[in-house]
Amino acid sequence: MTGATEVEAILWQPGRLSLLDQTRLPGEEVWIETTDHAEVVRAIREMRVRGAPAIGVAAAYAMALAAIALESSPPPVFHASLHRAAADIASARPTAVNLGWAVEHCMEAAASAASPIDAANRIASLATRLHAEDVASNRALGRHGAPLLRDGVGVLTHCNTGSLATAGYGTALGVIRTAWEEGKRFPVFATETRPWLQGARLTMWEFARLGIAATLIVDSAAASLIRGGEIGAVVVGADRIAANGDVANKIGTYALALAAAAHEVPFYVAAPTSTIDLATADGDIIPIEERPGAEVTTFAGQAVAPLGANVRNPAFDVTPAALISAIATERGVARAPLGEALRRLATFSAVATP
Amino acid sequence: MTGATEVEAILWQPGRLSLLDQTRLPGEEVWIETTDHAEVVRAIREMRVRGAPAIGVAAAYAMALAAIALESSPPPVFHASLHRAAADIASARPTAVNLGWAVEHCMEAAASAASPIDAANRIASLATRLHAEDVASNRALGRHGAPLLRDGVGVLTHCNTGSLATAGYGTALGVIRTAWEEGKRFPVFATETRPWLQGARLTMWEFARLGIAATLIVDSAAASLIRGGEIGAVVVGADRIAANGDVANKIGTYALALAAAAHEVPFYVAAPTSTIDLATADGDIIPIEERPGAEVTTFAGQAVAPLGANVRNPAFDVTPAALISAIATERGVARAPLGEALRRLATFSAVATP
Numbered sequence: 001m002t003g004a005t006e007v008e009a010i011l012w013q014p015g016r017l018s019l020l021d022q023t024r025l026p027g028e029e030v031w032i033e034t035t036d037h038a039e040v041v042r043a044i045r046e047m048r049v050r051g052a053p054a055i056g057v058a059a060a061y062a063m064a065l066a067a068i069a070l071e072s073s074p075p076p077v078f079h080a081s082l083h084r085a086a087a088d089i090a091s092a093r094p095t096a097v098n099l100g101w102a103v104e105h106c107m108e109a110a111a112s113a114a115s116p117i118d119a120a121n122r123i124a125s126l127a128t129r130l131h132a133e134d135v136a137s138n139r140a141l142g143r144h145g146a147p148l149l150r151d152g153v154g155v156l157t158h159c160n161t162g163s164l165a166t167a168g169y170g171t172a173l174g175v176i177r178t179a180w181e182e183g184k185r186f187p188v189f190a191t192e193t194r195p196w197l198q199g200a201r202l203t204m205w206e207f208a209r210l211g212i213a214a215t216l217i218v219d220s221a222a223a224s225l226i227r228g229g230e231i232g233a234v235v236v237g238a239d240r241i242a243a244n245g246d247v248a249n250k251i252g253t254y255a256l257a258l259a260a261a262a263h264e265v266p267f268y269v270a271a272p273t274s275t276i277d278l279a280t281a282d283g284d285i286i287p288i289e290e291r292p293g294a295e296v297t298t299f300a301g302q303a304v305a306p307l308g309a310n311v312r313n314p315a316f317d318v319t320p321a322a323l324i325s326a327i328a329t330e331r332g333v334a335r336a337p338l339g340e341a342l343r344r345l346a347t348f349s350a351v352a353t354p
Numbered sequence: 355m356t357g358a359t360e361v362e363a364i365l366w367q368p369g370r371l372s373l374l375d376q377t378r379l380p381g382e383e384v385w386i387e388t389t390d391h392a393e394v395v396r397a398i399r400e401m402r403v404r405g406a407p408a409i410g411v412a413a414a415y416a417m418a419l420a421a422i423a424l425e426s427s428p429p430p431v432f433h434a435s436l437h438r439a440a441a442d443i444a445s446a447r448p449t450a451v452n453l454g455w456a457v458e459h460c461m462e463a464a465a466s467a468a469s470p471i472d473a474a475n476r477i478a479s480l481a482t483r484l485h486a487e488d489v490a491s492n493r494a495l496g497r498h499g500a501p502l503l504r505d506g507v508g509v510l511t512h513c514n515t516g517s518l519a520t521a522g523y524g525t526a527l528g529v530i531r532t533a534w535e536e537g538k539r540f541p542v543f544a545t546e547t548r549p550w551l552q553g554a555r556l557t558m559w560e561f562a563r564l565g566i567a568a569t570l571i572v573d574s575a576a577a578s579l580i581r582g583g584e585i586g587a588v589v590v591g592a593d594r595i596a597a598n599g600d601v602a603n604k605i606g607t608y609a610l611a612l613a614a615a616a617h618e619v620p621f622y623v624a625a626p627t628s629t630i631d632l633a634t635a636d637g638d639i640i641p642i643e644e645r646p647g648a649e650v651t652t653f654a655g656q657a658v659a660p661l662g663a664n665v666r667n668p669a670f671d672v673t674p675a676a677l678i679s680a681i682a683t684e685r686g687v688a689r690a691p692l693g694e695a696l697r698r699l700a701t702f703s704a705v706a707t708p
Binding site: 314 | 380381543545546547548549551554555558559562567568569570571572573574575576577578579581605606608609612613616647650651653654656657658659660662663664665666667668671672
């Protein structure tokens with residue numbers, strides 16, 4: 001279940017970034033290869049690379065590309081241009097906190113550098129470190145989260161939170177994967193995740209590669225399968241976790257949380273601590289990205305709604321902390337009261353490492 | 355809002371049935387014209403005609419086509435063959451009660467006939483009567499249901515319950531339409547309704563023809579819009595209503611009812627009394643059709659999931675009576691306790707007409 005089947009969707013050779021184009025899966029494996037940070041911004045915006053942790057890592061590499069391109073510039077030009085690049089990259093998508101988090105860390109690395117070349121080197125090495133740390137962190141997250149899943153009890157996941165959505169291994173999918181690697185066996189269900197079909201296209205593809213038997217359902221069938229007892233746990237990722245434990249995640253997450261709560265089925269979130277945003281008090285102030293209506297009205301270039309149909313297409317929703325049984329992170333599992341537990345987990349490293 | 359824009363999807367000329375092929379909308383308006391009841395059965399099975407009331411009327415016409423084709427046969431052959439045709443027609447789809455209800459009424463009409471020709475005439479005239487009654491009944495349903503909707507309060511509907519789903523005018527969509535005709539104005543939202551996209555393809559098409567401004571959303575976005583206060587009422591149709599008020603309807607209905615209940619938003623069902631099945635005690639014993647997985651894994655002929663992906667594709671779910679604020683019918687509105695109110699409404703005509 002490791003080695004040959006391992007999916008890597010973000011590859012870095014010094015000065016050159018390769019991204020597996022997720023809009024083309026599962027039909028084709030097409031790579032975007034670039035030395036231009038603006039092309040990475042476009043790839044993030046067009047969801048060719050997606051998933052909060054993955055766009056965080058891609059953003060760090062985009063910063064490295066921008067810095068490398070500028071490294072022969074005089075320091076004032078370098079810093080002004082890098083600042084503009086950082087603003088572009090950070091604004092590629094609004095909801096995931098990882099994007100701004102990664103860009104900010106890169107800017108801090110640049111601030112303490114002796115020269116533009118030194119800054120470019122520092123950012124590139126920070127990006128590769130964030131990349132490696134995300135994989136390690138997801139494996140740790142999997143180990144902390146796996147005990148939440150039980151032999152024989154059906155598990156539902158939403159959207160894609162696997163190797164494709166992260167730097168590797170996955171978050172919610174990583175928890176399922178670790179439980180499976182530890183020998184547990186349970187029915188696994190994946191929502192197709194409209195409108196972008198991350199579940200059908202990406203999660204089912206990852207489960208197939210991992211040899212985990214999974215069943216695909218439309219998003220709206222989840223409540224009925226929970227009611228029927230086929231699904232006994234839900235585990236999803238997060239794009240941003242507010243200080244009080246409210247979770248912004250892929251549209252449809254909130255409906256799953258309501259269905260789980262109605263049937264006393266545990267609802268788990270799996271996300272690295274970098275997703276916790278202590279500066280955001282609660283979910284209501286998290287900006288929710290509204291995506292183009294064409295994602296809903298057309299499919300593979302074919303219209304599925306009348307021309308000119310009005311559309312609301314929020315990409316994310318907010319699940320209140322009260323509906324969340326636990327949040328698994330790479331540092332441990334937060335349980336109610338979530339706010340306090342999250343603050344402890346999020347500030348842990350700051351306390352532990354001087 | 356009437357006249358030119360009126361959609362008629364089922365047309366009958368003696369001995370010949372025309373059905374608007376709903377799998378081709380909104381792109382093309384293609385008609386199936388047939389004299390063969392088996393072709394109607396196929397059209398129902400393949401959802402070329404769909405919606406519980408519409409398949410009830412189509413089934414009655416299929417019975418008429420079968421009887422007309424057999425009318426020169428000797429009576430014993432006629433009755434045996436008609437019986438086989440009835441069994442075929444009634445089993446085209448399992449969940450909607452209207453199908454069996456219409457076939458049964460046709461068999462009763464045949465039973466009292468003097469000859470095969472007389473039986474064929476009686477069935478044909480019963481079918482045209484059921485057709486006309488369904489339209490009249492939907493207009494009455496609209497009048498009873500419209501007071502449930504309020505000026506300025508957003509209304510969500512699911513699947514397609516309009517002229518296409520019925521013999522004409524619609525049930526849940528008819529309630530919205532009547533309220534609109536009465537001058538009320540409120541935001542209207544339609545779910546796309548995966549996997550078959552009845553909402554995107556059919557409901558949005560009907561709203562556009564009726565001049566009712568509507569907004570399309572993915573199914574899983576409803577809970578979030580309800581939470582945000584944009585949707586203040588939900589109105590859906592029904593494929594079968596059990597004696598206790600449990601409602602079988604398009605997959606996803608239950609999730610909408612849970613979201614409505616969580617935010618104290620009223621959840622209404624609009625359906626003719628022919629949908630009430632007093633012989634079915636509660637929703638748990640309603641047969642739920644499982645449709646082919648390809649409806650989920652392919653889209654416009656293109657694969658959207660890995661080859662061989664396992665799928666669960668229930669076409670309907672059951673919403674418990676406790677989550678339903680009221681059920682509007684052509685004879686009035688049933689409110690809690692639903693069981694008693696439904697029994698009164700369903701048996702009303704039997705009591706009133708000897």
